[in-house]
Amino acid sequence: MDGGCFVSERENLLKNESEITKEIEDAVKVLLQGLGEDSNREGLMKTPLRVAKALRHGTRGYRQEVKDIVQGALFPEAGLDSGVGQAGGAGGLVVVRDLDLFSYCESCLLPFQVKCHVGYIPSGQRVLGLSKLSRVADVFAKRLQDPQHLADEVCSALHNGIKPAGVAVVLQCWHIRIPEVGQSFLDHSHHSAKMGLQDWLSTFVYSCSGVFENENRDVWGDFLTLLKLKGVEVEKNHTQTTAKLCWCPFSSLDVPVFNKHQSTGDYCRVSSMTGPSQSAMISAVAAILHSLGEDPLRKELLGTPHHFVQWLMNFKKCNxxxxxxxxxxxxxxxxxxxxxxxxxxxxxxxxxxxxxxxxxxxxxxxxxxxxxxxxxxxxxxxxxxxxxxxxxxxxxxxxxxxxxxxxxxxxxxxxxxxxxxxxxxxxxxxxxxxxxxxxxxxxxxxxxxxxxxxxxxxxxxxxxxxxxxxxxxxxx
Amino acid sequence: MDGGCFVSERENLLKNESEITKEIEDAVKVLLQGLGEDSNREGLMKTPLRVAKALRHGTRGYRQEVKDIVQGALFPEAGLDSGVGQAGGAGGLVVVRDLDLFSYCESCLLPFQVKCHVGYIPSGQRVLGLSKLSRVADVFAKRLQDPQHLADEVCSALHNGIKPAGVAVVLQCWHIRIPEVGQSFLDHSHHSAKMGLQDWLSTFVYSCSGVFENENRDVWGDFLTLLKLKGVEVEKNHTQTTAKLCWCPFSSLDVPVFNKHQSTGDYCRVSSMTGPSQSAMISAVAAILHSLGEDPLRKELLGTPHHFVQWLMNFKKCNxxxxxxxxxxxxxxxxxxxxxxxxxxxxxxxxxxxxxxxxxxxxxxxxxxxxxxxxxxxxxxxxxxxxxxxxxxxxxxxxxxxxxxxxxxxxxxxxxxxxxxxxxxxxxxxxxxxxxxxxxxxxxxxxxxxxxxxxxxxxxxxxxxxxxxxxxxxxx
Structure with a gap:
């Protein structure tokens, strides 16, 4: 770290969208060059622009605020008129299942698929418009993420936004399976090769707040049974681990150190385990992270440029x-x-x-x-x-x-x-x-x-x- | 008809988006009133605006052009180097399956779900970016539609846009099942009531051009087999009928006549089979069609306001x-x-x-x-x-x-x-x-x-x- 605080988001406020897009385009051209490609051939000519637009769109969550979504979508809704129980705007469990989302893995910059299930228990005689549960979840999905972090952020944003009795979030996530260094893709040919998600790395994570936490676990059971009605089986003893290993298959790989150059502001690799062209590619990916409003020196992102380049190098043009x-x-x-x-x-x-x-x-x-x-x-x-x-x-x-x-x-x-x-x-x-x-x-x-x-x-x-x-x- | 040509789209060009939204909002207020609701109660306060925005968004296809989508997305791609056969940019069948879309039924203004499968055979050494097949289909889905017409429009737009050897489109569509007049929703309780699409009216339609037409039906067979790989079974003797009955359950109902008032420009019912409040609602829906850029006097839309109001009246507030x-x-x-x-x-x-x-x-x-x-x-x-x-x-x-x-x-x-x-x-x-x-x-x-x-x-x-x-x- 260079000791200064991270200013990427603030810098970005001073740039317009086309300047940011241009930065990413330039970085993508470096990547294409590193792959031995001619970025002027017709199929690739607009690739830098397409990638830049897709990345900006896919990380638009950095520029969205939950309060803008929740505002005006909280509706007054009565609880029970009389009697003992829970219903409507006071205590009645609300669950939305099977929201298809996608996000970007913060460890390797590849997209991962998410099936999101959200529940909450209204309180204070008000309920949230149902589509907003999906919109709020998407704000956090459209950032560089790790599944557990994503679940936690969605949960706490909904909790703060709705002020309900409690929130529960279950995510099923699928990450591309990647061959280890030195292995080839062929090593997967013994897998059942039908198309679908079964060959992907998958993980189940959850996050909860309020009455879903320990003191009142039966609402958690209700939530899981409602998921089961749609075929989603969460293991009973599936618990939140405090120090969960990163699920990204790249995370266990050797990470070269890189740093921000004091005078030029570029991100350079310090060690030199790879050739000069890969080194330029790694710096280019770090620059992309910066353009997206992230801090390439944030702990979780330190290995990301290397991982993404390693993935790309599987597709290098060869003789x-x-x-x-x-x-x-x-x-x-x-x-x-x-x-x-x-x-x-x-x-x-x-x-x-x-x-x-x-x-x-x-x-x-x-x-x-x-x-x-x-x-x-x-x-x-x-x-x-x-x-x-x-x-x-x-x-x-x-x-x-x-x-x-x-x-x-x-x-x-x-x-x-x-x-x-x-x-x-x-x-x-x-x-x-x-x-x-x-x-x-x-x-x-x-x-x-x-x-x-x-x-x-x-x-x-x-x-x-x-x-x-x-x-x-x-x-x- | 009032003899003049239809000018709604041209009129709309002179209005800005907020004027159009306002027109639809006013019409929705009439509908809420007709349902016996207080459009100032908190849950309904923003309903007119929400409906207006959703309808404009859901019919944005009227304001999109296929050439803007296809332009720049046609890539040069070689055919076979040598030998007899079909492959790549010359003759190699390309199919995209399972595109989820939705559209609005032109007969009743209710949304219907679409699963779209598109295939084409490249010609002239060029192929279309795969996502564009979906984008082009969506341009026509985002209009008031009938399934067969939708399939035909997608097919002919792709044919004209790509200039391929041929295009094939298969649509599976699901329409809400609606009780006949006088029947109640309860009459459906004998149906298997599991949630899903099995209780919906469904239809299969297809459209094809070029080599998919009669002279070379084996490519049509290839296309259907590729759909079968994803579980889509199209009946073999499923043929395009020239005078297909409208699938909308409302279409068989009695249609009251209405017309455009010569001096006020309002759409008024001529006969009076319903009360004055329903009559106002029907005029309001006709006004919505006009605001969306459609001609309420187009043959297929004549019954639409009546059908939509009839659907709404199932949900009238009652004692x-x-x-x-x-x-x-x-x-x-x-x-x-x-x-x-x-x-x-x-x-x-x-x-x-x-x-x-x-x-x-x-x-x-x-x-x-x-x-x-x-x-x-x-x-x-x-x-x-x-x-x-x-x-x-x-x-x-x-x-x-x-x-x-x-x-x-x-x-x-x-x-x-x-x-x-x-x-x-x-x-x-x-x-x-x-x-x-x-x-x-x-x-x-x-x-x-x-x-x-x-x-x-x-x-x-x-x-x-x-x-x-x-x-x-x-x-x-």
Whole structure:
């Protein structure tokens, strides 16, 4: 620390939005350069601007106040007329379940998904408009966060805003699972690879105030039963741990030290475990944190630039020839009869649900899912090793991509390497569809590419798609 | 028709947003008055403004242009390098599934839910940014719509915007089910009353262009199979009907004629099948349509004001005493031993999943769901007829409400009418949470009210909640 107090938010007040956007754009250009990309190629030209806008929008909670939301949304509502009990504006539990939110992980700057359940017990003959529970939760979700901290902030903001008898917040959070250093994404291929959240790191956290705390735990039980009605099962002995380990898979990694340069104001790495280009990238991410109104020297953010860069480096542009050598070596596995791939005795073979991770070049956000590959081979031939197909998928996934190109590159490479007729289906969830403006949480994308017989014979294509449908059956 | 061409959109260009909002606010005040409500009471004070803002926001598609969305989001993307087939920016099918949208029914002005699936086949070596498929669909969803028309507009806008080889759009739509004239909401109590969309009117529509049309139907089959992977089953023989009946349950009802008054410009009913207050309400809704930039004299909108008012009139404030007479008559069904409702031999009885519809007084939008009622009665006593409890729920549902008050009123009425100790749980989906700003499609709300033993004995409360949980099990 440089001893001075943190002034980023105050500095930001003096800048206009386009100046802040420009700062982030410049930093993103450094990141693209570090990835070996040409930031002037057409697909990337507007990426810095898109990323800057998305980050500003995704952290707009720093510029919102809970009192503006709650104000004017507290309605007078009677409690019981007579008798002993709790109801309405005095004592009647109110719960809103299944609010889909997303937030940014403060440890690695990647978005994480949140399902938020909020309850409160009205007091003082007034209730809060129901949608405001969601809006208040979103103010804190739209910041750099850790799940427990998010739950605590939502809880205490609602408690202070509504002055109720008590507030309860339960969050289910899902974080992208990331390979450890030195491991590749392929190490996850043994997982069930159906699309969905089951492959994500998940955590349950809760926070409560007032009557939900120890003295009156039966209201907590009521709250949990109301969640159970919607299929949300919170373990009974799930307790708030005081020193919870950070859930982000990056948090356990080695963190290089960096500091703010006294004269230039730049954030520089002090140690030099990485090359000069990564060092520039790390400084760029620290500058982004600063532009978002955060303090890059805040304890929880010290490792963030390094973590985010480490994630990005999985998608560094690399030399095609070196990588493809591996595939060529594998080719002898196929029998010599491989040339007659067009004759009628050929069998269709398929490898389904090959998992992949990739990075959307338009938004610098991950997309991930599964690849299904079908091909024809002569009946006597050995089939292509699944591990080779996994390598091809992995190779084309690990770069800045768009799904349409990924699909085409896989179909072309499998065809040219093995001389077979191929069909490829890629199914993916795009984090940019979830975390940015449109926030379409359940949406998923599918793309198809076909070569040879699959393009001319609708029956062959339909047969392969049918085999995918049989195995996949509702990828949620 | 008054012979002049329709000028609403042009007129609107000359007004500023606050003038338009004011027009709608004034019309909403007429509606509240017609419902017998005091628009100055605290819960309703800001309702006209809220409704005006929500309607403007919910119909913002009239003020958006597809070219602004598509522009700059078409990216160059190669097709196949060599070989025969389809892939990438030339021929490779791209599908985005499960886009949650909502729209307004042009026949009754109530919101309807949409799950949108879009596919297209790129041509000319370019692809559209994936999120734009959702954004374009939303431009047309945010207008007064009919499902088939919505599908057709999305399809043709994408076709013209992307110039692809073809576009396919499948929509699943859900419309609120409304009782016929003279029937009450109670007639639906025989339905499975679990919360969810199964009680809604649903329809499947599709639209397609280019290669998805007849000459090359196998791509249509590919598209449907990709939907099937996400559990969306479109019937094979589902065909576009040329003269599809309107799906809105109101459309079959008698439509009174109204016209634009030549000198005042007001919309007035010509016939007089309803009273003067309803007549004013109908004119007010016609004025709202005009303020939204629509032509109230457009063929499809002629019945809309009448339909919307008819829906609203289900929630007219009415005299409590007359209605409650029915409950009093029912009381003799209970045995005389009813007084000792506190002793240990009492049995807990419950009536679960009583369906209800209500109207949110903050947004003039429906909320609906189920009520669970538990009570203690002496072991020899007859239990309370479910039909009486249904009547109580129905009575308190059919007015402008908030869920917290509904819950309290049910608990108080059951207790005072039958002298029993009662617990009430209300679970609801609020259309205002789905269709307005926060658009939390999966959210649901639960409220609890307890009287007597249920408030002092956590075990009794937990036992009742447990019985609800056992029956309800994941109300999706």
């Amino acid at each position: 095609l020839e070196i990588k493809l050598n591996g595939f060529k070596l594998a080719k002898p596995n196929m029998s010599e009869g491989n040339g007659n791939a067009g004759c009628n005795q050929d069998e269709m073979k398929s490898e389904l649900n090959i998992p992949f991770w990739s990075q959307c070049e338009h938004h610098l956000l991950p997309f991930h899912g599964v690849v299904h590959i079908g091909y024809f081979h002569a009946s006597g031939d050995k089939s292509i090793d699944r591990s080779i197909l996994e390598s091809i998928v992995h190779f084309y996934g690990c770069k800045l991509q768009v799904q349409e190109r990924l699909t085409r590159q896989i179909v072309e490479t499998v065809s040219s390497t093995f001389g077979v007729e191929v069909m490829v289906v890629v199914e993916a969830n795009h984090i940019c569809m979830i975390s940015r403006g449109i926030e379409k949480v359940r949406s998923s994308t599918a793309t198809i590419a076909v070569l040879g017989r699959f393009s001319s014979d609708p029956t062959a294509k339909a047969m392969f798609l049918q085999s995918v449908a049989e195995i996949t059956a509702f990828g949620e | 409590l005493e007359i209605k409650l007479n029915g409950f009093k008559l029912a009381k003799p069904n209970m045995s005389e031993g009813n007084g000792n409702a506190g002793c240990n031999q009492d049995e807990m009885k419950s009536e679960l999943n009583i369906p209800f519809w209500s109207q949110c007084e903050h947004h003039l939008l429906p909320f609906h769901g189920v009520v669970h009622i538990g009570y203690f009665h002496a072991s020899g006593d007859k239990s309370i007829d479910r039909s009486i409890l249904e009547s109580i729920v129905h009575f308190y549902g059919c007015k402008l409400q908030v869920q917290e008050r509904l819950t309290r009123q049910i608990v108080e009425t059951v207790s005072s009418t039958f002298g029993v100790e009662v617990m009430v749980v209300v679970e609801a989906n609020h259309i205002c949470m789905i269709s307005r700003g926060i658009e939390k499609v999966r959210s649901s709300t639960a409220t609890i009210a307890v009287l007597g033993r249920f408030s002092s004995d956590p075990t009794a409360k937990a036992m009742f909640l447990q019985s609800v949980a056992e029956i309800t099990a994941f109300g999706e």
